[in-house]
Amino acid sequence: MTLASDKRSLKPLILLELANFSGFFAGSMVFMLYPWLSLNVTGSSAIAGIVVAVTSIPGLLISPLIGSVIDKFGRRRFAVISEWATALCNLAVPLVALFGGINLFSIIAIGVVRSILGFGGPSSRKSLVPDVAERGGVTLERANSIHESVAAAGFATGPAIAALLLSMMNQYEVFYAVAAIGALSGLFAFLIRVHERHEEHDASADGNFLFYATQGFRTLFKTPSVLIVMMAFVTLALIYIPIEMLVLPRYFSMTENPAGLGFLLTAMAASTSASSLMFEVFTKHFSFSTILRIGLLGVGIPVVLMAFLPDYIFMILLGVILGFAWGPLAPLLNTVIQRKVPANERGRVFSLEMTIWSGGPMLSMVVVGLAIDAFALQSVYLALGLLTLGAALLISFNRRTPELNTAEFHD
Numbered sequence: 352m353t354l355a356s357d358k359r360s361l362k363p364l365i366l367l368e369l370a371n372f373s374g375f376f377a378g379s380m381v382f383m384l385y386p387w388l389s390l391n392v393t394g395s396s397a398i399a400g401i402v403v404a405v406t407s408i409p410g411l412l413i414s415p416l417i418g419s420v421i422d423k424f425g426r427r428r429f430a431v432i433s434e435w436a437t438a439l440c441n442l443a444v445p446l447v448a449l450f451g452g453i454n455l456f457s458i459i460a461i462g463v464v465r466s467i468l469g470f471g472g473p474s475s476r477k478s479l480v481p482d483v484a485e486r487g488g489v490t491l492e493r494a495n496s497i498h499e500s501v502a503a504a505g506f507a508t509g510p511a512i513a514a515l516l517l518s519m520m521n522q523y524e525v526f527y528a529v530a531a532i533g534a535l536s537g538l539f540a541f542l543i544r545v546h547e548r549h550e551e552h553d554a555s556a557d558g559n560f561l562f563y564a565t566q567g568f569r570t571l572f573k574t575p576s577v578l579i580v581m582m583a584f585v586t587l588a589l590i591y592i593p594i595e596m597l598v599l600p601r602y603f604s605m606t607e608n609p610a611g612l613g614f615l616l617t618a619m620a621a622s623t624s625a626s627s628l629m630f631e632v633f634t635k636h637f638s639f640s641t642i643l644r645i646g647l648l649g650v651g652i653p654v655v656l657m658a659f660l661p662d663y664i665f666m667i668l669l670g671v672i673l674g675f676a677w678g679p680l681a682p683l684l685n686t687v688i689q690r691k692v693p694a695n696e697r698g699r700v701f702s703l704e705m706t707i708w709s710g711g712p713m714l715s716m717v718v719v720g721l722a723i724d725a726f727a728l729q730s731v732y733l734a735l736g737l738l739t740l741g742a743a744l745l746i747s748f749n750r751r752t753p754e755l756n757t758a759e760f761h762d
Contacts, residue, residue: 363483363545364494370539371476371498372505374434377533378469379509381441384529385462388444388522393455402455406462410470411706417471418702421478422695427543429698430475434537437469442530448523472536473502474701481689481697482545491689495682496630503624503678507617548694574691576754579746580684581704583647586742587680588708590735591650593719598732601723602660611663618667619674626678630686633679639687639755642679644747649676651740658733683755690758 389402421429443461447453477498484494516525595616603612633642653673657666684704692700722731746752 359486359488361487361489363543364487364489364497366539366543367476367479367483368497368501370430370434370536370543371473372501373532373539374472374476374536375502375505376509376512377437377441377529377536378472379506380513380525380529380532381465383510383513384517384522384525385458387517389455389458391522392453392458402459402462405459406466408466409463410466413467414470414474414702414706418474418699421471421475421698421702426475426479426482426547426698427540427545429471430479430540431537433469433472433475434533434540437465437472438530438533438537440465440468441526441533444526445523453523470705471698471702474698474705476540477685477688477701478697479543479545479547480685481694482547483543485548486545490631491686492631492634492682495685495689496628498685499630499678499681500624500628502681503620503627507620507624575751576687576691576758577700579749579752579755580643580680580687581707583643583680583746584684584704585707586647586739586746587650587677589715590739590742591654593716594654594732594735597716597719597723598728598735601728602732605728608663615667615670619670619677622671622674623678626675627682628678630679630682634759638753639683639759640752642683643752643755646676646678646680646683647743647747648740649673651736651743654739655733655736658729658736660729660732687755687758 385402385406393402440461444453447457447461480494480498481491484491487494513525513529516528599612599615603615630642637645650673653669653676657669657673660666661669688700688704689697719731719735722734
């Protein structure tokens with residue numbers, strides 16, 4: 352008798368979300384700590400930026416292949432292996448420092464290995480959501496609401512704790528805490544007991560390795576509903592993310608208000624987490640296509656208004672609106688993929704999403720950074736805002752957008 356036929360239990364869902372929170376918690380700590388470590392070791396901001404890019408590229412390149420591994424060898428198993436392997440990489444930082452070996456080469460080497468081994472953790476956990484939701488008798492909409500809200504909370508909390516620990520211990524010792532939290536994520540995933548649904552026959556398994564590894568791209572282009580919502584994420588990754596990572600920090604640096612930037616980003620993250628949790632409620636009143644339109648336009652319009660650099664209180668208000676509009680988009684993407692993509696191909700599509708989301712800003716941030724140096728900051732901000740809004744309008748009124756509604760659940 353399989354676990355699927357046993358009585359309902361929320362334990363697998365709870366364990367998955369504990370793994371999700373601790374995984375993103377540890378990951379976001381590294382997101383802050385690695386540039387900090389690189390800067391302190393090399394003394395160069397430019398080299399620190401190069402280190403971040405160089406250590407991320409290998410993981411991005413193999414991400415589609417990682418999706419194949421997830422689908423072939425198991426979602427839960429990969430979630431465990433990925434987090435424990437990443438924890439070992441984080442543990443390597445203080446151990447190498449203990450023997451006096453921390454330099455630019457060792458930082459890059461550890462970062463590259465960490466990028467390769469840890470890139471599939473979030474994808475494997477997303478792929479596992481339908482299985483734990485089914486075991487718990489929870490709708491996909493509710494499970495994805497919880498999953499993305501927990502992820503946002505973990506990602507928002509990690510840097511603050513990392514900063515606190517840096518005030519209490521040296522930069523190398525903080526990585527002990529990061530490794531321990533990451534190992535906890537793997538332990539929570541290890542304790543999950545759930546039947547992983549698979550198709551009886553995976554047609555992609557009959558092809559060669561290249562066919563298998565690129566299945567995510569083929570699935571994307573032959574499934575219009577998934578393609579539409581993925582286009583929305585490409586837009587946000589390429590155009591909007593550089594605003595948060597380059598434009599806003601530059602503006603608040605110019606106005607000598609770093610605390611203002613921190614509060615703005617925190618307020619946006621909090622409203623994103625809250626509205627992610629409300630995704631299931633939204634689905635009871637709006638179609639999937641309407642949620643996508645509201646989300647994209649709710650991001651695009653505030654961005655344009657914020658580009659006029661209004662008083663700080665209005666920046667906060669617009670940021671909260673933007674974050675609230677953003678929140679349902681990730682659960683929507685998850686739900687559409689989980690409903691429209693065969694179970695055996697979920698990992699590949701989610702890994703493709705992770706590649707787009709992580710790799711897109713790396714390309715566009717170079718252009719945005721050069722533009723900020725060459726032109727007035729407000730002009731660049733406004734141009735990015737108009738591009739975001741324009742893309743939102745194009746996707747919102749695309750004739751294929753209503754196909755999102757085919758992923759809705761109907762009694």
